Amino acid sequence: LAISVAVMGFGTTAAVAETVGFSQIGSESGWRAAETTITRQQAEKRGIDLRFSDAQQRQENQIAALRSFVAQGVDAILLAPVVSTGWDNILMEARDAEIPVVLLDRRIDAPDDLYMTAVGADSVHEGEVAGGWLVDEVGDRQCNVVELQGTTGSSVAIERKQGFENAIADHPNISIIRSQTGDFTRSGGKEVMESFLQAENGGRNICALFSHNDDMAVGAIQAIKEAGLNPGEDILTVSIDGVPDYFRAMANGDANATVELTPNMAGPAFDALQAWWQDGTLPPKFIQTPSTLYTQADDPEGEYQRRKDLGY
Ligand code: GZL
Helix, strand or coil: CEEEEEECCEEEEEECCCEEEEEECCCCCHHHHHHHHHHHHHHHHHCCEEEEEECCCCHHHHHHHHHHHHHHCCCEEEECCCCCCCCHHHHHHHHHCCCCEEEECCCCCCCHHHCCEEEECCHHHHHHHHHHHHHHHHCCCCEEEEEEECCCCCHHHHHHHHHHHHHHCCCCCEEEEEEEECCCCHHHHHHHHHHHHHHCHHHCCCCEEEECCHHHHHHHHHHHHHCCCCECCCEEEEEEECCHHHHHHHHCCCCCEEEECCCCCHHHHHHHHHHHHHHCCCCCCEEECCCEEEECCCCHHHHHHHHHCCCC
């Protein structure tokens, strides 16, 4: 049985078992892997046929996947866009095929009629929460910060950086002395942190690390230890995601704070799609997920256990 509904420029045949194509960035971080696991679980429980593609963090692979989903005539597309530009043409092909696109966890620079809605955190706010913690933590003390940036050109790397800079703007005692991408990976975070430590008197000039995600921070913590310093004490660490291994580091005193990002972006995305398939209800253009700060005072061991049950 198929119900044909042509609404607001998106037409679709909402079949009994909808087919959704998911173009996932890759599995560069623990958070990303959890997002994939939870998306599969969310599709399963809704009886949605999920077609999955892992792009190994390459935009051209995502574009090819989207073109394939359009050719298959899927009922909807989920896209976690690795970078924020270069999507207009392929998204016009999806729109011309009347296939709605929902963005997960990152944003794009494109006309907003090219996607139905975007699910994710306010990434500028994430950076502001992280920076705000450091401002409160160091007070008037001079604090040289090193920054591990996420994937170059991704909306989250651009916006988290902006937010952190907003938070420290009125505190001249806090400044970012080095900033480089670690591409959201543990190995990237470790390698770049090693170069920061070597360049900054073995790390003795560094007061704090701001990392755009926990996986890079976990790699950096290893590098700090190998340099003979105590992470979480000699060098404070503040990060974003809230993955189990970072909570474990906080429980051990090796890390200080993180801003949680839910890996369950698919739940709100599928809810929006099902409402639309059901009766043509269109979601808002942005469905915001919360950004909660966790520190060593917030039962990090318990949070570690809770997230192990979450799909990590
Ligand atoms: C953020 C998401 C980021 C995570 C990283 O919304 O896009 O991508 O913070 C992941 O762990 O690589």
